[in-house]
Amino acid sequence: MHVQQPAQPSRIRVDLLTKEFPPEIYGGAGVHVAELAGELRALVDLEVRCFGAPRDTQHVTAYAEPELPGEQNPALRTLGVNVEMAAACAGADLVHSHTWYANGAGRLAQVLHGIPHVATTHSLEPLRPWKAEQLGGGYALSSLVERSALESTDALIAVSHGMRQDILRVYPDVDPDRVHVVHNGIDTRAYRPDHGTAALERHGVDPDRPIVLFVGRVTRQKGLPQLLRAAFTLDRRAQLVLCCGQPDTPEIAVETAALVDELRRGRDGVVRIDGMLDRTSLLQFLTHASVFVCPSLYEPMGIVNLEAMACGTAVVATATGGIPEVVADGETGLLVPIEQEQDGSGTPLDPQRFAADLAAAVNRLLADPDHAARLGAAGRRRAQKEFGWDVAAQRAHAVYRSVLERRPQVPTAPTS
Numbered sequence: 001m002h003v004q005q006p007a008q009p010s011r012i013r014v015d016l017l018t019k020e021f022p023p024e025i026y027g028g029a030g031v032h033v034a035e036l037a038g039e040l041r042a043l044v045d046l047e048v049r050c051f052g053a054p055r056d057t058q059h060v061t062a063y064a065e066p067e068l069p070g071e072q073n074p075a076l077r078t079l080g081v082n083v084e085m086a087a088a089c090a091g092a093d094l095v096h097s098h099t100w101y102a103n104g105a106g107r108l109a110q111v112l113h114g115i116p117h118v119a120t121t122h123s124l125e126p127l128r129p130w131k132a133e134q135l136g137g138g139y140a141l142s143s144l145v146e147r148s149a150l151e152s153t154d155a156l157i158a159v160s161h162g163m164r165q166d167i168l169r170v171y172p173d174v175d176p177d178r179v180h181v182v183h184n185g186i187d188t189r190a191y192r193p194d195h196g197t198a199a200l201e202r203h204g205v206d207p208d209r210p211i212v213l214f215v216g217r218v219t220r221q222k223g224l225p226q227l228l229r230a231a232f233t234l235d236r237r238a239q240l241v242l243c244c245g246q247p248d249t250p251e252i253a254v255e256t257a258a259l260v261d262e263l264r265r266g267r268d269g270v271v272r273i274d275g276m277l278d279r280t281s282l283l284q285f286l287t288h289a290s291v292f293v294c295p296s297l298y299e300p301m302g303i304v305n306l307e308a309m310a311c312g313t314a315v316v317a318t319a320t321g322g323i324p325e326v327v328a329d330g331e332t333g334l335l336v337p338i339e340q341e342q343d344g345s346g347t348p349l350d351p352q353r354f355a356a357d358l359a360a361a362v363n364r365l366l367a368d369p370d371h372a373a374r375l376g377a378a379g380r381r382r383a384q385k386e387f388g389w390d391v392a393a394q395r396a397h398a399v400y401r402s403v404l405e406r407r408p409q410v411p412t413a414p415t416s
Helices: 028-040 074-088 100-113 131-135 137-152 161-170 198-202 224-233 250-266 279-288 303-310 351-367 369-386 389-406
Strands: 013-017 045-051 060-063 094-098 117-121 155-158 179-181 211-216 239-244 270-274 291-294 315-318 333-336
Touching: 013 028, 013 100, 028 045, 028 094, 028 303, 028 389, 045 074, 045 100, 060 074, 074 100, 074 137, 094 100, 094 389, 100 117, 100 137, 117 137, 117 389, 131 137, 155 161, 155 389, 161 179, 198 279, 211 224, 211 279, 211 303, 224 239, 224 250, 224 351, 239 250, 239 279, 250 270, 279 303, 291 303, 291 351, 303 315, 303 369, 315 351, 333 351, 333 369, 351 369
Parallel strands: 013 045, 013 094, 045 060, 094 117, 117 155, 155 179, 211 239, 211 291, 239 270, 291 315, 315 333
Antiparallel strands: none
16 A cells, blocks of 8 residues: 655755855954854755855855945945845845844845844843943944844744843843744864974964963953953963964954053963964864853853863863853853843943952962863863754754744745
């Protein structure tokens, strides 16, 4: 007897909208999109739309920021890209945007083409008020774009439960049932210990001396000034290696440089490396680090902590945002408590205490390398077991399906 097999769901076309995509990546959101896209291609017909120079990868289209007359705010150029992206989404079943830079394109495509818009939140503009230093009136514009887009999405994906709580607190009009948690992932085949020393030697770092490592952008969010103040009381046997991305503003660049110079006058072994490291160099630094430190004041999840864990390195991190969902206190690293201002800045209420607690946690692991090694080994096991991009893609795909199944057909807006 012939048994009819259940019909397989048809593949859908998803347009992934993002500012960053390889090779132009400068932050965790860009890593997230690149890794997620690689896994989603097995599940959907994927078109990636990003900012920047032309790409030669199939099904990836880049859009240059338009030239505007006069000295216009950069946020306006972002909106120009959003218009082009939205127009190109004709024929998609669903659009999925990442960060405010592309949220506007998702919202426009949703209205113009009558298709669902899903957005992943990697951070929230109202919780990054220091961006006003960087963007001026553009920060008010980015906040407006984000609010309009997120409050009207068909579904929101938060990268942690902490991020979900932030969404519902900052945007109380968002229906909690529309907010899903899909953790960031890590490819533990790509991120694994690399005991080579070429990158360390190239930058003058002694592989036989303890290393305290920071990797991140020079921005208020990442807490680098707090780490530099803590570093004055770090074990003097250790080197402090700072792998710094581009500063957000000239002001924080000057502040950071002054702190580094002051620190160097009091101790040796302070190495600052500016710019994004290539993968091999990053792996070598992460592997050789005695302690990886993440002093963030605002961190919805923090992929870089997973990268360190995947390389078998113990992590000391701030107990804020989504970090406690990644770093298991006392099992894969140490969490540093923090009491913060509730004005969105995340500023420590007691900066001296936070710096002292940060230094104490790092020094504790420097003094007991066997303990640090056990935490690092447990961190790799946790990364392998609980965080994977394949799982993240499957969960995102489930969100797409649920949205498409419950969303009524919306007529496309007339074009004339």
